[in-house]
Amino acid sequence: MEEQNLGQRLHIDFPLFFGILALSILGLVVIYSAGGQDIELVYKQSIKLVIALAGMIIIAQLSPAKIARWSFVLYVTGLILLIMVIFYGDVGKGAQRWLDLKMFRFQPSELMKLTVPMMVAYYLANKILPPTISKVLMVCFLIILPVLLIAKQPDLGTALLVAAAGFSVLFIAGLSWRLVAVIGALGAAVAPLLWSFMHSYQKRRVLTFLNPENDPLGAGYHTIQSKIAIGSGGFYGKGWLNGTQSHLEFLPERSTDFIFAVFCEEFGMLGVLFLLCIYLFIILRGLYIAINAQHNFGRLLASGLTLTFFVYIFVNMGMVTGQLPIVGIPLPLVSHGGTSMVTLTIGFGIIMSIHTHRRFLSSKT
Amino acid sequence: MSVFIIFILISMIVSRIFYLTILKNTHYSTLSQTNRVKIIPTPPIRGLIYSRDGVILAENKSTFSLIVIPEKINNINETIAKLKKIILIEDSDIEKFKKSLNKKRKFEKITLRLKLSKEEVARFSVNRHRYPGVDVVARLNRYYPLGEKLVHAIGYVARIDDENVKSINKSNYSGTTHIGKLGIEKYYESLLHGHVGYQQVEVNAQGRVIRVLEKVAPKPGENIHLTIDLSLQQIAIDELKNKRGAIVAMDPKNGDVLALVSSPGYDPNKFVNGIDAKSYDLLLASKDKPLINRAIQGKYPPGSTFKPFMGLVGLENGTRNNTDESWCPGWFTLKGNKHQYRDWKKQGHGHTDLHKAIMESCDVYFYTLAYDLGIDRIYEGMSRFGFGQKTGIDIGGEKQALMPSRRWKREVLGEAWFPGETLILGIGQGYALVTPLQLAKAMATFANRGHIIRPRLVSGTSNSITNEAHDLPNHSKNKIVLSNSAYWNDVIRSMKDVVHDVRGTAWFSGKDAEYNFAGKTGTAQVIGIAQDENYKKEEIAEEFQDHALFIGFAPVEAPRIVIAIIVENGGGGSKVAAPIARKMFDDFMKKKDPITKG
Numbered sequence: 001m002e003e004q005n006l007g008q009r010l011h012i013d014f015p016l017f018f019g020i021l022a023l024s025i026l027g028l029v030v031i032y033s034a035g036g037q038d039i040e041l042v043y044k045q046s047i048k049l050v051i052a053l054a055g056m057i058i059i060a061q062l063s064p065a066k067i068a069r070w071s072f073v074l075y076v077t078g079l080i081l082l083i084m085v086i087f088y089g090d091v092g093k094g095a096q097r098w099l100d101l102k103m104f105r106f107q108p109s110e111l112m113k114l115t116v117p118m119m120v121a122y123y124l125a126n127k128i129l130p131p132t133i134s135k136v137l138m139v140c141f142l143i144i145l146p147v148l149l150i151a152k153q154p155d156l157g158t159a160l161l162v163a164a165a166g167f168s169v170l171f172i173a174g175l176s177w178r179l180v181a182v183i184g185a186l187g188a189a190v191a192p193l194l195w196s197f198m199h200s201y202q203k204r205r206v207l208t209f210l211n212p213e214n215d216p217l218g219a220g221y222h223t224i225q226s227k228i229a230i231g232s233g234g235f236y237g238k239g240w241l242n243g244t245q246s247h248l249e250f251l252p253e254r255s256t257d258f259i260f261a262v263f264c265e266e267f268g269m270l271g272v273l274f275l276l277c278i279y280l281f282i283i284l285r286g287l288y289i290a291i292n293a294q295h296n297f298g299r300l301l302a303s304g305l306t307l308t309f310f311v312y313i314f315v316n317m318g319m320v321t322g323q324l325p326i327v328g329i330p331l332p333l334v335s336h337g338g339t340s341m342v343t344l345t346i347g348f349g350i351i352m353s354i355h356t357h358r359r360f361l362s363s364k365t
Numbered sequence: 366m367s368v369f370i371i372f373i374l375i376s377m378i379v380s381r382i383f384y385l386t387i388l389k390n391t392h393y394s395t396l397s398q399t400n401r402v403k404i405i406p407t408p409p410i411r412g413l414i415y416s417r418d419g420v421i422l423a424e425n426k427s428t429f430s431l432i433v434i435p436e437k438i439n440n441i442n443e444t445i446a447k448l449k450k451i452i453l454i455e456d457s458d459i460e461k462f463k464k465s466l467n468k469k470r471k472f473e474k475i476t477l478r479l480k481l482s483k484e485e486v487a488r489f490s491v492n493r494h495r496y497p498g499v500d501v502v503a504r505l506n507r508y509y510p511l512g513e514k515l516v517h518a519i520g521y522v523a524r525i526d527d528e529n530v531k532s533i534n535k536s537n538y539s540g541t542t543h544i545g546k547l548g549i550e551k552y553y554e555s556l557l558h559g560h561v562g563y564q565q566v567e568v569n570a571q572g573r574v575i576r577v578l579e580k581v582a583p584k585p586g587e588n589i590h591l592t593i594d595l596s597l598q599q600i601a602i603d604e605l606k607n608k609r610g611a612i613v614a615m616d617p618k619n620g621d622v623l624a625l626v627s628s629p630g631y632d633p634n635k636f637v638n639g640i641d642a643k644s645y646d647l648l649l650a651s652k653d654k655p656l657i658n659r660a661i662q663g664k665y666p667p668g669s670t671f672k673p674f675m676g677l678v679g680l681e682n683g684t685r686n687n688t689d690e691s692w693c694p695g696w697f698t699l700k701g702n703k704h705q706y707r708d709w710k711k712q713g714h715g716h717t718d719l720h721k722a723i724m725e726s727c728d729v730y731f732y733t734l735a736y737d738l739g740i741d742r743i744y745e746g747m748s749r750f751g752f753g754q755k756t757g758i759d760i761g762g763e764k765q766a767l768m769p770s771r772r773w774k775r776e777v778l779g780e781a782w783f784p785g786e787t788l789i790l791g792i793g794q795g796y797a798l799v800t801p802l803q804l805a806k807a808m809a810t811f812a813n814r815g816h817i818i819r820p821r822l823v824s825g826t827s828n829s830i831t832n833e834a835h836d837l838p839n840h841s842k843n844k845i846v847l848s849n850s851a852y853w854n855d856v857i858r859s860m861k862d863v864v865h866d867v868r869g870t871a872w873f874s875g876k877d878a879e880y881n882f883a884g885k886t887g888t889a890q891v892i893g894i895a896q897d898e899n900y901k902k903e904e905i906a907e908e909f910q911d912h913a914l915f916i917g918f919a920p921v922e923a924p925r926i927v928i929a930i931i932v933e934n935g936g937g938g939s940k941v942a943a944p945i946a947r948k949m950f951d952d953f954m955k956k957k958d959p960i961t962k963g
Contacts, residue, residue, distance in 0.1 A: 228393050230382065233386055
């Protein structure tokens with residue numbers, strides 16, 4: 001047996017761990033400013049952070065083989081829970097996405113962000129890659145089923161992310177351009193269907209995205225104010241705690257979905273470049289782990305999860321800078337809020353598990 | 366390849382941010398620093414509600430409140446102490462004020478007291494110069510001048526609650542505090558509310574408004590014109606005073622509801638700014654159940670008011686013709702069964718044809734008719750008149766009551782239908798339940814000789830700025846077509862003799878009328894009487910006494926008004942309900958030409 005370094009004994013990937021930690025701490029700093037210098041808010045978020053990191057480390061202890069074995073069961077459980085939400089779910093903010101489990105309320109759609117890529121990776125792991133058309137169609141079915149159930153709740157943001165997570169894995173598995181075109185056409189066909197699933201407020205958001213000045217009291221206001229915040233930040237920013245857009249309460253959802261606008265206003269272009277460097281570091285590390293994974297399941301899942309992480313960043317930033325419609329996706333690991341953070345760290349826990357358990361597998365072969 | 370795509374997408378973000386922060390920096394900096402634009406919504410003014418004759422039934426009344434601008438005052442406690450000399454300020458007011466004082470900015474108005482009396486406003490106005498930083502502001506508040514008289518038709522508005530927030534368009538309701546919760550106010554919310562306007566204002570670094578940049582005026586809500594005839598409504602209210610019951614009057618031609626009363630009522634004004642828990646508990650606990658709208662939600666056994674409809678179903682099915690007679694000895698028994706189904710007239714009606722059966726309300730005739738028709742044909746025939754179905758009136762909360770059938774009994778009670786149940790259904794007892802509005806609608810179908818009309822409370826709207834009127838049409842689309850349309854007048858002739866022939870059950874109500882009307886009395890049993898017992902009013906607690914019913918229309922030849930009356934535990938329909946109808950007919954027939962619309 002070869003000697004193991006500390007990281008491998010603890011099943012922690014230190015580069016990833018410190019990247020995540022740096023990002024979260026940066027998040028706390030911005031939350032303090034965005035939340036009106038409310039130390040209570042920072043305190044609460046720190047507790048959530050500790051729980052999320054603990055969850056990540058616990059998940060990393062599981063071997064990838066175990067994770068693969070659980071994929072199918074978790075996927076089916078998730079589907080059943082989603083159907084249960086439709087019948088028994090609690091209604092919160094006009095959408096039915098919560099399941100009351102007495103002890104706590106739980107969003108099964110959040111679970112699907114992980115189980116869908118797991119299921120797809122599990123399905124493709126022992127197939128010949130790149131997959132044939134029929135395999136691809138099967139994967140599409142596995143992805144679209146939960147996506148439609150989530151869109152029905154309605155939670156369009158999460159539905160898109162779950163779709164992105166699933167398709168990331170498929171993308172990595174290797175797709176010919178012809179297939180990409182087919183999927184694109186399929187997506188175009190599903191779009192009107194999605195539109196009919198959408199709530200009037202979601203439709204309004206999309207329409208407002210196309211023309212924000214249409215609805216200056218409603219959703220268009222978000223985009224207008226966040227562009228002012230970002231643009232007025234300049235290269236160096238207005239400085240920490242000095243953002244006027246956020247502190248005069250012009251900016252909505254300051255500490256959650258629109259935290260990136262606060263960050264831009266206070267830290268400017270320079271800050272954005274720094275933030276993107278940290279993100280890029282985490283993404284590249286994730287892809288490095290994927291490339292070095294010794295089995296298909298690990299390779300597909302690690303790269304799929306990493307790509308999903310990137311999609312989060314891209315969609316949030318695109319939305320805040322007014323390039324994409326407002327879909328209610330937080331900036332990963334920076335925005336205030338516990339649920340999405342726990343989902344993300346568990347995802348990273350899985351990536352760490354894939355990386356740190358490789359010796360056991362290699363010793364077998 | 367994926368790394369390549371990631372880099373492309375990231376550079377898209379970077380270039381976008383570069384565009385915003387560097388290239389457009391001056392543009393956005395100006396917007397952010399010197400041109401801080403805030404948008405303040407201006408709520409629209411809610412539309413008014415008028416009666417048929419133009420009397421205002423729901424208006425927006427100014428109420429005055431005392432406000433304080435903290436930054437203009439040196440010592441707040443001292444000012445409050447001074448204000449107390451001319452205006453009543455409770456400790457609870459001060460407590461609320463102190464709470465919002467901490468939350469708001471120094472230059473914002475904070476309410477110290479709501480709903481000042483006229484005297485207080487006057488006293489303050491005279492002394493205003495002595496109180497810098499204190500002012501009186503007017504707010505519009507929904508007010509129902511006739512209070513409980515129309516609450517069951519108009520309903521009320523109240524503060525927007527969590528339930529409402531889910532369904533409303535948030536930007537259109539930004540600034541709006543109240544929303545229709547019941548009745549017309551709820552059903553026509555989208556028309557009454559109007560469209561929000563806004564002001565674009567410039568604020569300085571502290572958020573203080575410097576100047577108004579742009580103003581978009583709100584679009585006020587539409588005014589709504591009800592079909593209610595106030596004098597008719599008032600008679601109905603007076604007649605039901607201190608009683609429980611409901612009266613519905615409508616125009617059979619267009620379905621205009623002329624009166625809709627459910628007694629007792631309650632004061633809707635109490636609900637507008639939130640009713641206090643104690644008053645609400647009193648309303649809820651009251652034995653008279655004032656919160657229930659009996660006209661559309663009260664479910665009553667129809668009693669003998671069912672008979673004209675039954676008679677028509679008998680004719681239409683060929684089960685009886687006009688001259689067929691039944692022998693009424695005062696009771697009826699089914700073959701092989703000892704149970705006696707009694708007639709209200711102990712000594713019996715003797716030989717009885719349809720005309721006599723309706724005029725004198727003979728029970729035995731209808732027992733035998735029901736027996737010969739059977740439940741299935743009764744159900745089919747009565748359903749055509751809308752029994753057991755919602756009428757579709759333009760206020761919510763209507764109950765569909767119950768027209769029983771074999772299938773209903775099997776599905777709901779899990780039992781087979783018994784022949785005895787058919788018999789008592791023939792005289793409107795047993796499972797059948799109707800709402801007063803259903804009775805009125807069914808009677809209107811009769812008056813129209815088959816045309817079915819949906820009852821409605823709103824005849825039109827008008828623009829609150831231009832006064833431009835917009836009528837809502839209400840055409841009758843459905844019709845009951847009989848194999849012989851003479852059947853209508855056969856039954857209507859009998860109903861006329863109920864009130865105009867000395868043998869009729871309500872002949873004294875029709876005495877000396879200057880016009881002909883038709884009607885049918887009903888006395889609905891609330892409890893069963895044992896075989897060997899007699900009904901003695903004095904011995905029965907009030908809540909178990911019979912309901913008094915009357916349905917009718919006038920004039921017989923070209924009906925203008927249909928009435929359905931139910932007085933709970935009132936006793937006999939001919940004694941209690943029919944005279945009310947006469948008074949209302951008299952009042953309405955005095956008016957020469959009805960102002961009918963639609």
